[in-house]
Amino acid sequence: MEGYAGKQFVGIDLHRRRSVIVRTTTEGEVLETIRIVNDVERLASVMARAGEAPETVLEATYGWYWAVDALRAGGANVHLAHPLGVKMFEYRRVKNDERDAADLADLLRMGRLPQAWIAPPATRELRELVRHRAKLVGLRSGCKAQIHAVLAKVGVQVLMSDLFGVEGTALLDRLAVPAPYAARIASLRRLMDVLDFEIDHFAGLARGRLAAEPGYTAVQQIPGIGPVLGAVFVAEIGDISRFTSAAALASWAGLTPKHHESDTHVHRGRITKQGSRLVRWAAIESVKKVGAHTQVGALRERVAERRGRNIGSVAAARRQVELVYYALRDGHVRALHHLPTGTAA
Numbered sequence: 001m002e003g004y005a006g007k008q009f010v011g012i013d014l015h016r017r018r019s020v021i022v023r024t025t026t027e028g029e030v031l032e033t034i035r036i037v038n039d040v041e042r043l044a045s046v047m048a049r050a051g052e053a054p055e056t057v058l059e060a061t062y063g064w065y066w067a068v069d070a071l072r073a074g075g076a077n078v079h080l081a082h083p084l085g086v087k088m089f090e091y092r093r094v095k096n097d098e099r100d101a102a103d104l105a106d107l108l109r110m111g112r113l114p115q116a117w118i119a120p121p122a123t124r125e126l127r128e129l130v131r132h133r134a135k136l137v138g139l140r141s142g143c144k145a146q147i148h149a150v151l152a153k154v155g156v157q158v159l160m161s162d163l164f165g166v167e168g169t170a171l172l173d174r175l176a177v178p179a180p181y182a183a184r185i186a187s188l189r190r191l192m193d194v195l196d197f198e199i200d201h202f203a204g205l206a207r208g209r210l211a212a213e214p215g216y217t218a219v220q221q222i223p224g225i226g227p228v229l230g231a232v233f234v235a236e237i238g239d240i241s242r243f244t245s246a247a248a249l250a251s252w253a254g255l256t257p258k259h260h261e262s263d264t265h266v267h268r269g270r271i272t273k274q275g276s277r278l279v280r281w282a283a284i285e286s287v288k289k290v291g292a293h294t295q296v297g298a299l300r301e302r303v304a305e306r307r308g309r310n311i312g313s314v315a316a317a318r319r320q321v322e323l324v325y326y327a328l329r330d331g332h333v334r335a336l337h338h339l340p341t342g343t344a345a
Contacts, residue, residue, distance in 0.1 A: 055076075081116065
């Protein structure tokens, strides 16, 4: 339809190197289907044919940042499709990039698009620091596990609780094992020294960005949450106003049970584990060692007596996320002061 001047809906199936763009009318008629090499200028030239402020949708997939920023710079109203919400594409008999892009446009046009939040650039940058630190910690943990494995191969017993504390370091320093095993342990220890430096460096970069953030200070009032976990909560959650309640935040974090209902039958299963894995980890990590005299600690112990320690930790983590919600929303957590010490909330 040459010369179409109405509102356009644009679906983009974004890939690492190439993408498919489908432009449609408000009635769903396809105006253009085109495959492009991913490039800001090429994307802008195609979108120039979409008219003023086109409604545009792409999936929250690998490397979407640049595309969203380029589309917004060109005046498009950008929507991000939630990957879990468009899984129905996988069950079509015919699945290809053109159909995926057209279906995204149709879902947006009909108001049925499951949307993900588009984090602003500042939040994305903060997440980059926090997530990289978490990756570095994972690499360091892998190095530690390898050292334990090497010691097991040569029959060295590790009697201390922390192999990398003072006593453990002394043990590693005086090891007398065959040269290949000693070389591997020495290499892993050198890598850990480098990782320690990088972990501290990125933690400092994150703290520097959060120094003037009221929510960052507020979440650290909650027992079990310090500078590192506080940075995870602030970065991953982002704008707290996008959640209508503390329960909504807990659901987004994947800490609420699955719910299956049909007719009069209702079944609640394990937690969904959907949403931010890093927030879920931070919440559970923050409640593991808090004292039983605290609210979340008392809840953890009470549930653990009936259901086991793991379920107790998850229940406490869900409560912890609710406290984080109020800290980020209000700048303080009134529940910490209004309930007697040791009372489970």
